[in-house]
Amino acid sequence: MTTKRTSKNLYFHLSRRHFIKGAAAGAMIVGAPAILKGLTRTAKGAEKGTVRMLMTAPTMIPGDWKTFEAETGLKMQETVMKDDTGLFLTEVQVNDAGDRFDIISTLAGVERPLIEGGNIIPIEHKNIPNWAGMPDSIKAVPYLTRELKPEGGSVWGTPLAMNADSFGYFPDKLGLPYPPEEVSWSLVFDDPKTMGKSATGTMFYYLEECAMYLKGSGKLQIGDPANMTPEEANKVADYMIERKKAGQFRSLHTTFDDQVQLIKNGEVLAIRCWEPAVKEAQKAGMKDFVYSNAKEGYMKWMHGCYIPAQVADRGNIEEVYKALNWILSGSYAAAISPLRGYVSGRPDLGAQYAKEKGLDAAAAAAIDEAQAKLGKKFAKDLFWFTGAPDHLAEIQAAADRFVNA
C-alpha cells in the first residue's frame, strides 16, 4: 500500500525549522553571484593595453577601431547602450559602470549629476596634446569646463563628436530650395504642404526643438528651450497636441532605424531626424533628400568623453589620456565626418590628415563641410542641448502627454 502525498501530509514534512533552514541555504545560492561579482570586479579592473569605453550612440564609432589600434598600440573595447539620459545615469551611478569602463561617453550636459555625485574625475588637459589647438568656439561649449563643486572651473570632459541637428526634407517635391538656403522648421510642425507627411520623435528633446521653433518664429515666449520651466514645457506640449490632432504628423519615431524607414518607405516629406539618417537615405539612392539649413536654429549637441572616478586607482590613466588624445586627432576627424557628417573636437586636424593621406575628394569635402559648420550652423543662437534639464521629469511627462494624445 502506498501513501498518497497530499497537501495535508506535506504540511507535516515542512516544519517551520526545516523551512528556515532551506531558505537560508537558498539565500546562499542566490547570494553567491553577488559575492562572485565583487571578486570579478577587482580581477577585471586592469587589462593592460585595453581601453574600455561606454558609449550611448553607435554612430560615434569611427567605422572600426583599426586605425586607433595601429596609431596608439592600444585595443579599444566599446560597449554601446541606448541613448537615454536616465538609463545612462542609472548605469553609472547605481550600477557602477566605472568599475567596468575606463572612459564613459554620453551627451554633454548629462555629466553634471556625475560631477555632483563624484562619479567622474576632472581631466588634466595638459596630458592631452591635441587639446591645446582646439578652436576657441569648441572650448567655449558650456559642458567642457564647469564651475561646479567640488572642483570649480575644472575641465570635466573632452569632445567626442558634435553636430547641429535639424530636419531632412525633399526640396523638389516641396518646391523648396536646396541647402545652404535656409528653410523653416514649420515644415515639421505646421506647414500645410507637409500635413500628414511630417514626423518628429517621442523623446523630450523633440519638445525642446519645437520650443526653439516657437520662440524663433515669435509664436510663443520661451526663456531657454534647453531648460524650460514645467509651465513652458506644457504650453509647447499643448501646441504640439493641437498639431497632432490637426493631423500634422504621420508618425512619431522612437529609434534611428525608425527614422530611416520612414524616409525610405516614402511616408514623409519632412522629418526631424539625425544627419546619419539622411546619409543612409542618400546611400540608398535618394539623392533628392537633404538635411536642412534651418532658419530658426539648431539643436546643437556634443557627445563628450569622461573619466570614471574608479580609473584614478586603476593604474591605466596614461592609456586613457592616450585614447582621449586620439579622439582629438586628425584620424578620428577624418573618419567620423565623412561617415556621419559629425564635427570632431579638431576638424582642422582632420583636414590636415586628409591632405597628408591623400583621402578621396568626397571624404575631403565632407571634412571641409564639417569644419565650415562651426562658422555657420554652430554660430546660430538656438540652442545647446543639455541632456539633463533641471525639470527633466516634468518635460518628459509633458512630451508623454503629447505622445499619448
Added chain:
Amino acid sequence: MALAEHAAGMKLRQFLPRLSVGIWSLSGFTFLWVIGIVVPLLGILLFSFLQTKGIKVQWDLTIKAYEKLFFYGGGPLIGRTIRIAATMTVIELLLAFPFALWLAKGAKNQNLKLITFTLLTVPFFLSPVARVIVWRSVMSVHGLVNTALLDIGLVSEPVEWLIFSEFAVHLGYLGQYFPAMVWPIFLSVALIDDEYLEASKDLGASRLRTLVHVIFPLALPGIVAGIIFTFVPMLGDTVVPQQMGGGNVMMISHNVYTMIGASNFVMAAALSAIILAIMLAFQVLLWAALRPVGGLNNVFASLRR
C-alpha cells in the same frame, strides 16, 4: 581516496540541512519567488507613493505621482491599453479555438501537423522587433498591399491607415500572440478522450451540442490559460504599439519606458502599479466568470482524466 571522498560527502551532508527534495524545492522556490517577484513588486508599489529628486528618494508618502499621471494624459492611455488588449484577446480566442480544435482532433496528416507545429513556434525564437518590422514594409504607403490595391484599381490613393494606426496595432498583436492562445487550447483539447466525443455522438448529440457541452467545458483550462498568456503580456508589450502604431497609438508600456529614461522613477512606478491593478482586476473578473462552473479549481480538475 574513496574514503576521503566519502568523508567529504559526509561533511557536506552535515553542513547542508537534511531535507527531502520536495521541501528543498518548495522552500527554495518560495524564497526565490519572494525575493525575485514579491519584493520588487512591493518595492514598485512603495516607490509609487514617494517623491524623488534625481536618484535621491524623499521618504514622505504622497499620492502626487498618481495625480500627475492623470494630468499628463494617463486616463486615456490606460483606457486605450485595456480596450486594445481586451479586444485582441477576444479576437485571438475566436480564431485560435477552431484552429486548435482542428490541430488537435481534425488534422490527420502527420506532416501537415508537424509543419503547423513548427510554424507556431517561430514567434518564440524570432526577435519581436524582427517579427513586427516586416509589417511596416508590407503596409507602408508604397508597400505591398497598397501597390496591389492601386494596381487592381480598388483605390486611387494609397490607404494610409494600414500602418501607424489602431488598426495596425491590432494587426501587429494578432500574429504576435496567436501561438500563445493556440498552444494551451490545443493541449487541453488534445487531452480530451475521443471516446467522450463518440459517446456524445452515440447518444444522439449534434456536433454543436458536443462542442458546447463536451469539448468546451473540457477545453476550459486551456482557454483560461490562453486568455492569461495573451492578455497579460499585451499590457506590457513595447514593440507592437511603437512599431505598428508609429507613436500615434501609445500604450502604458511605452510611457513606463520613457519615464525611466527621464529618471522619473516614481511616475514609472505609479504606472506599473496601475498595470498590476489591471491584472488583479482581470483575475477577479476571471474568478467571477468561472464561478458558475465551480471556480478555477474545478476548471483545472477536468485535466485529471
